[in-house]
Amino acid sequence: MSLRQEKHSQSTSGEEPIHEVVDEAAVADDDNKHLNKDGLAESDSERDEAHAAVQTIDARGQKPLSEFKRFAMMTAATFAMICASTSYAYNIISGNIQNQYGYKFRDMSNISTVGMVFCYFLLPYGTLLDLFGPRIIYTIGCVLFPLGALLFGLTFQGVIGGSVVRFCVYNAMLSLGSQLFDLASVVVMLSVFPTRKGWVIALLKTMMGLGQAIIACMKQGFFAEHTANYFYFLIALVVVIGVLVQLLVKLPPYHLTNWELKHMPAEKQAKRLATRAVYLKQEPPMWRFYFGVAVLIALVIYLPMTSAIGAFCKDNISKNAAQTFAIIAVVLTCCLLLMMVPFPYLDRLTTKKTKSVDDEEKVEEAVETIEEGVVVPHAKAKNIETDIDYIAPQYQTTFLQSCCTLKLWCILWTMFCGVGAEFVIIFNAKYIYAALNKVPSTRPLPRC
Template sequence: MGDLPSNQRIGSRVVFSAQRSPASVLEDPLAQQQEIADFASERTRENSEGSGHNASNILLIDPKKISDFMRFRVMFIGMLLFISSSTQGLHALFALYMEKVYMYDVRTMVDIFAAGTAFGLFVFPFGAMYDFFGPKIVIGIATAITSLSHLLFGLTFAGHIDASKTRFCIYFAMMNWGCYAFDVAALPAILTYAPRDRAQPTGVMKTFSGMGASLISCMFRGFFKNRYDHLMYFLMAIVLGFGLIGTFCLSNAPYEVTRWEDSRISLKERLRRHLIRNRYMSQLLPKRRFYILSCLLLVMNVYLSIQAVCAAYFQKEMTEGQYRGIAIGAIAIVLGILLLLVPLHALDGDTPQDHTVLERAREKERKLAELRRLRLAREREEKDAEKEEERAQKAVAHQNAGDVAIEVKDLPRILVDQSSPHADGHSVPYDNSLQHKDGEKDDEDGEETKHRRYLPLDPEASLFEADDLIPIEGGDDDASRNGWQRLGNTSIATRVSVSNVSLAARRKDNEGAEMDFITRELSTYDRPHVETITVCGEVFVTPVYETSFLLSLTYVDLWLLFYTVFAVWGVGITLTANWNIRIMVGSVFKGLDYQTYVLFATLAGISTAFGRVAIGGYEVLLLYIGKRRGVMLPATIALPVPSVMLSLALIFYLSFPGNYSLLVVYVIAAVAYGFSTSMTIYVIGIIFKRDIGMHYGFCFLGAALGIVLLYRVLLFHVYDHHKLVLPPSLHVNTGGVCVGKECLQKTLIVYLILVVLSIGTSIWLHYRYWKLVHGKLKHKRVITHFVKKRLRRINRRRRENGHATEGGAQQQKEEEEEEK
């Protein structure tokens, strides 16, 4: 794996203070020097590379707890933005209107869809803007572009603007561009609030990006009376309203540093954000709200699917009132997501982290109460004994006064040092030289003080709250800023100093400590820096690659992901887009009517939504296997799954006859495509630390290339070549329709080859990541408390003493039997 990054000291030091608590659940580290040494030796054996990994087993965090309510509120705003993003999926709805009213043939409709989708997927500039300035400016621009496209569609459908193929291509391109811009900016920003639990928010947001179109279609049948221009005005109002909310309310998590801020913030501010980042990395997110939301999504998915099929098969029997009632029911279900805004702790519940902390805190409280009782009893006995001794000494001193004179000149130096109350300077949390100002501290007080110093966040990770950051070296903001500008491609690291601290760090109820700022080379594949943070048995591996986007282009990993997206997304969009379902299935399904087409499209939509939300269950499965089975699997292990499923679907497409058996194809292919859309951003966040927007936007470029090559060129070129041509004497316009297996056979074979190759690229990417982290997952470097180490040793001693006692009892029993 190459040499580990070397650490280098910056000429800067920061003093922090650690919180004191009158009843802490953590034993004082001052009395645990031997355990520190033992733990360090274990770490050395696990990581012979040395300084490339964490220099300290202490993880300092920001003292302010994260509001889980705030995090869910951010996700609610994200849902609104993804409902706006889903409006591009209504192409299947107004495409039928365009084909009927403007008499467009298949070639024209394919050109409009391909041009609009390919250009809309070119969101790399928005990804770069997100990395440089954050999500607000991108969401504002996306809101303006998408709203304008809906307005132009509405004016054209109303007859105020002349319709043409070129205009519709531009309108649809603008619509897709704005909708995908919401995706590339909002989703990375939302995931910064849940860096440990990325899968659940990803699945929920991606699901809304697809189900929003089904919801709006249901509302269209109930309220708009086939007025497509009114529908477009309504969509414009929705996008404007939700977009303005996102523009003003959505931002990155407070620990994120944008490219624009990177060279402008001070060293103290950088450290503050680093501690906030550690807090986000170590505070678990309540899962109960996600479970409630998953149930709501399941109900809404089933409801919208059933109503779509019923509306198609019973189109002649359905009345306007029935359509309106179905739409009101769908709206009521969607309003259930407002539960995410209700500030009730009962909706969240306690995390395993909370349960463990409270349980250990109660146990420690009982121990501390017993210690206080024993200490008070000893103090009373000692005071009585001291009084008796003082009386006796006074009597003896009174008798011998003036008889003996003692001249004190020079006492040994060691006695002077031992008697001085300030001989060791100022105390630090990791130094044995703790002294009270008055120099008087008995053993009992020391024993209790060991239990009264620090209150960590969680018993399975040494998380210390650090506040009152005071730069004492390199404290000038301009100097620190210039120093960071000169650092270039380096990454922040911290090291807790065991030296004494400045008086500036001491407070009445706080203990001070120093933290040195050090730098190391950026973590790459050649020089990896793998950091794991384990809380309550959940192992979290921080992103390994800390390179910028331009530097990532020099590594094969990003290109492997690019090709995987090119193949899977390109084929997936071609197969599952509603308009394409009609022309592809219609070429092999004899007698395809509107009702059957809706059935195929509905099943494809359900399956895509299931694939998108399945990423949450996948993460839960990984945690279960790790905690219950002890098998730690990297998160990239499922990356080849969509390619395998899509290959299977293409084989079935080539093998099955043209009938309802093709439903199996569209279920498997849609699940694969949906899972891939969620898995892509999930993997990017796992592997890459910097420039998430540009990395994500680059993958969208792969999808855009797939639409151009795999859909417009490969599929339609073969389809158009075999289109149905009738004699001119019949005067029948076939609309460029192709019928027969030869319309798609060559195209599907090429698709299959490309997707099979994507299996290899995804496995290769997984193997490269697994090669970096498997050692850390196999030998879990759990950041553990000293109290946990002490409990292990106590249990070991009890077992040894128990074996010795059992052996002695057994020997005594044998001797008694011999005497008898």
């Protein structure tokens, strides 16, 4: 039985008091329910669960970020994507392998397929990234890729023998090592620029696509007749960039690894998590992104143009001309270094103004006030800010819960069909080119 109380109210007409019975349990239940945006009642537990995913941010007491350091990381990550594109290095020298060893299409397809499988099976390494951070991923990449490239180079130099099985192993190490640069760089930079994820993806993924053409242009210009030296050059390139990214590219303080979540004291975790407010509120100077995109557009125009010239004028292209094409491609790529150059005037011109520290001091804890008899959240008056004021709400489901959704499997099916067809074309471009031009498949593709 629920408790009942008797409420007496006196009528204005002087009549006998009216006895109104109110159910306290019903009142308490009504008090614990609120209307959501759809007009449906929701309990306090449901409301608290919804607000758990939304975090208030407060940048008071936090040091401003160094944009030079942020864009130094971005520049290093952009060059790391060139290392990631070296997974297609096998496609550049596949004609040399076929000519030297007389392999058939099935043998060449087996080598490329094994490399592709190891290249894109990255779940174990994603677990390592979540557990320890990007440094271990870069380290593994700096070991696997140089080892695979070294074995390829020694094979073309005649120091060791070659076979289909050996080439499969070499290509697997080379492909996996290169893709680890992609995995670590993208994850880190999305955390460093949480409010500019679109620009980050555009720069990094476009650079990864252009990296193959840049490397092919350099191979044709400097190593056309020395395949072994081409692999030794790739080793030096990957090692140098790998050392730089290990020194520069780091997770922001608020992005805690699983190891840190388990072993770091709670007070230190809270202090590092508080730095997320600065990464959300401080606007990056957009001219740096604009400049990076402009360089990529120049490369998108220049590289296909030189490839077309090399394909249609291959009999008239001298060695000096090929080297000139390669030098221009290198110079254009190195222009990306200007993204991190300090330029205070352009920084101020292309950066949106954020709230001052004085405004931040006015922000207080949310309390309830009464205006004209209506309960109004004090956060509206004091403009309490949350993370969703700067970034879109994230999915709150676990990995296993996401695997049970139709949306995830639709995305997977789309990628399976689209990306699968893409790789079939990329890794068999040599044979498609030979079929279209009615020439033997052992003839090398024109590259500049």
